Amino acid sequence: MLSAGLFAIGLYGVLARRSAVLIVMSIELMLNAVNINLIAAASHLNGTGKFVHFDGQIIAIFVITVAAAEVGLALAIILRMHRNRSTVNVDEIDLMRW
Amino acid sequence: MSWFLFILLAVLTLGGALGVVVTRNVVHAALALLVSLAAVAGVYLILFTEFLALVQVLIYGGAIIIVLLFAIMLTRTAEYPRISDNRQWPLAAVAALGLLGVLIPSFWIRRVEDTEPQSPVFTELANSLFTRWAIPFEVASLVLLVALIGAILIARTRRDER
Numbered sequence: 159m160l161s162a163g164l165f166a167i168g169l170y171g172v173l174a175r176r177s178a179v180l181i182v183m184s185i186e187l188m189l190n191a192v193n194i195n196l197i198a199a200a201s202h203l204n205g206t207g208k209f210v211h212f213d214g215q216i217i218a219i220f221v222i223t224v225a226a227a228e229v230g231l232a233l234a235i236i237l238r239m240h241r242n243r244s245t246v247n248v249d250e251i252d253l254m255r256w
Numbered sequence: 257m258s259w260f261l262f263i264l265l266a267v268l269t270l271g272g273a274l275g276v277v278v279t280r281n282v283v284h285a286a287l288a289l290l291v292s293l294a295a296v297a298g299v300y301l302i303l304f305t306e307f308l309a310l311v312q313v314l315i316y317g318g319a320i321i322i323v324l325l326f327a328i329m330l331t332r333t334a335e336y337p338r339i340s341d342n343r344q345w346p347l348a349a350v351a352a353l354g355l356l357g358v359l360i361p362s363f364w365i366r367r368v369e370d371t372e373p374q375s376p377v378f379t380e381l382a383n384s385l386f387t388r389w390a391i392p393f394e395v396a397s398l399v400l401l402v403a404l405i406g407a408i409l410i411a412r413t414r415r416d417e418r
Contacts, residue, residue, distance in 0.1 A: 180282065183289050183324065186316070187273050190296050197305050215305055215381060216389050222315055223396045227403035229320050233327040234407035240331040 182232045189225045193218045261302055268295035282328050290321050307378060 200214025272292025276285045293316040300309040385393060 180276070180285055183276050183285060186289065186320065187276060187292065190293065190316075193308075194296060194299060197300055197303055197308055200305070213384075215308055216385055218308055219311065219385070220392060220396055222311060223400060226315055226319065227400050229323060230407045231403050231410070233323055234411040236327055237330060237411045 182229060182236070185232075186225065186229070189221060193221055196221070262299070265295045265298040265302070268292070269299065283325070286321060286324050286328060289324070290317060293317055293321070307381060 196214040196218045198214075200218075269292050272288045272290075272295060275288030276292065279285050279288060293312065297309045297312040297317070300306075300312060
């Protein structure tokens with residue numbers, strides 16, 4: 159329930175915001191929603207045989223790792239964008255528009 | 257007690273997330289994101305996954321928020337005070353609500369009977385991480401390395417274009 163709400167808000171953020179930095183933040187929200195789901199599954203379904211051991215926790219660790227890498231790269235790209243075009247507004251970054 | 261805590265943390269999480277997407281000030285958005293992430297760490301604690309709560313506070317609360325604030329400061333322009341949503345926001349709201357309307361009933365229908373929340377001890381977690389999940393672990397470290405090098409390459413200034 160919480161996860162669904164968080165994911166929906168994150169999706170709204172990605173679609174509606176103008177600033178690239180805020181879009182990255184919204185992506186973080188969605189990743190966190192997924193993590194909550196994984197960990198809840200790992201923690202609650204431990205003995206039922208539907209979920210192997212505590213794999214959910216380990217997958218969540220990988221998700222956090224990849225999220226950290228992704229934020230680093232995204233912010234590098236945003237800095238680059240800002241230096242070249244002096245804007246972080248995604249509506250004005252239309253260099254690669256078809 | 258546990259339910260009360262969960263409701264409290266859920267309200268904090270969702271409130272912070274809403275703050276991220278509706279506020280006009282980028283720095284406020286980053287701080288709201290911090291509130292949301294800290295509440296998520298609390299949710300991990302009531303699920304008895306202490307290690308993940310620790311990692312969440314360290315990586316999200318520490319590293320990612322700091323990096324985001326750095327990016328906000330470095331890209332500070334005159335347009336920040338009047339930052340706004342773009343024209344497609346009603347469409348975005350419809351899409352988000354539609355997704356919510358699909359996800360909540362699906363969670364409701366496909367309920368599974370759950371056990372008491374329990375968590376393995378650290379040693380078990382580490383054993384599993386370095387035996388069954390050893391290959392993904394190495395791949396993750398490679399991904400981090402490549403991302404670091406790529407970030408440096410993208411963000412640095414060349415001497416001739418200063």
